[in-house]
Amino acid sequence: MTDVREKNEIMVEYEGRLATVTINRRKILNSLDENTIKLLTTKLKEVATSTCDVVIIRGEGRAFSIGGDIKGMLMNEDKTILPRVMDAAKELSLCLYTLPKIVISAINGACVGAGLSIALAADYVYANSKAPLAMNFIGLGLIPDVGGHFFVQNRIGEVKAKQLIWEGQKLTAEEALNIGLIDGILSDDFQESIKEKAKDILQKPTLAMIETKKLFTALNKEKLLQVLKLETIGQLTMRNTKDHQEGLSAFSERRTPQFLGE
Template identity: 40%
Template sequence: MLWSTIELTIEGRLARLTMNRPDSMNAMDDIMMKELADAFESLASNDEVQVLIINGAGRTFSAGGDIKKMIDPNTPMDIGEVMIDVSRLAKALYRLPQITIAAIHGSAAGLGFSLALGCDVIIAEENSKLAMNFIGIGLIPDGAGHFFLKERIGVPQALQLIWSGEVMNAQAAKGKRLVDEVVPDGSVGQASAMLAQKFLSAPIAAMIASKKILHEQKLSELDNVLHMESEQQVAMRKTKDHLEGINAFVEKRKPAFVGE
């Protein structure tokens, strides 16, 4: 299948998905969100692939949602339709019958960070910047960001991270259990490939079976989180704080939020 914003290559038991909007720092527009969902759903029925590496083209993993496109009158994004695809991609990623590896360089922010957190293993280059920074534009995490954060670090720590929008380097993120392995800059491609081969040389069918057992127990909770994220994100998009947040982002100034 041909994609315009991603590339999916399969070599035997290993697949690699590359977000491919390098000129936009792999920011996710409505097209990429749909294509990611389609790609993950296509892998769900692939019994031959056992490991999937997810990375980004160019100088970063993903800057998150495409904020500029959110306010572009020439290419309006229907938030209701977008949230359908965001929910699709998160659920399909969580249910994949492969071991998933996020290979982060540059940055993983917002929805890009949610996507990484949905993977089984996260490897990040030491000077990567990671942030669940939806709060900066008056939004809530989506792409199951609430669910994936809670799974890794629990509710109290997840709330602190969501509310602060803290930007972390890889070592700080590892200290919070948000990254599994930190590698030198420029080496995440090699490190993720080596880890993939390590998994492929192990009794990986048993590993995937354990993943399925643990993940299947959480599907109803994930569905509920995705439903609530969709409802609340649509509501947040209508707030004064969100409009101020995205205008301040585009104008490169500090936002003046009013709590409305």
């Protein structure tokens, strides 16, 4: 299997009390494999112990992240990889949700599947006006992971979360804002606008803000852990369905899948 790697796959830059974490696999639109997920978790754990108060998470190039590395999975015959990826994804989700910092997701481009799950784990989610968003696991006969069920429900409620997941439709940033999935759209000089948002937060009593975050984290951590456990069971089950195999075939053949509910 050909492994396309950037020199610095996960980059962290500190500017005083601000840290910027960048997913840097731009050649493949910041898609996520086991190594990338583990490295991102490691870097976030380092940020957690730093003196920064605000963290921006972003993707390099044209995408925030298009989610799991589907092409890589299709080329890899190792049957043990999926359970390992799910375990790594659980650790990443928990680490990001409980990070004792104020986290801002900067959706600069396409944000899809597991990439959207990661983005929605932040405290603030802002998107470029041209960024498409989709919780599109359904197109592969799969369910959301990386805590996707938990984070979508937190933002838009159970009924709308189910419908969003089932439909798997691509949303514009404006549509995502209208349903409450994101917190705002920044059009002019997106990266600079994100930094301005971060600077505004740094003018506030961040210790008190982080204490509030810790309180909510303590209340909801067990629920997230339960969701992550159920997502793992459900995803491993879905991987063995005919619908998933049809979804993979359609993806590789660039055609519309014909699902049978099997």
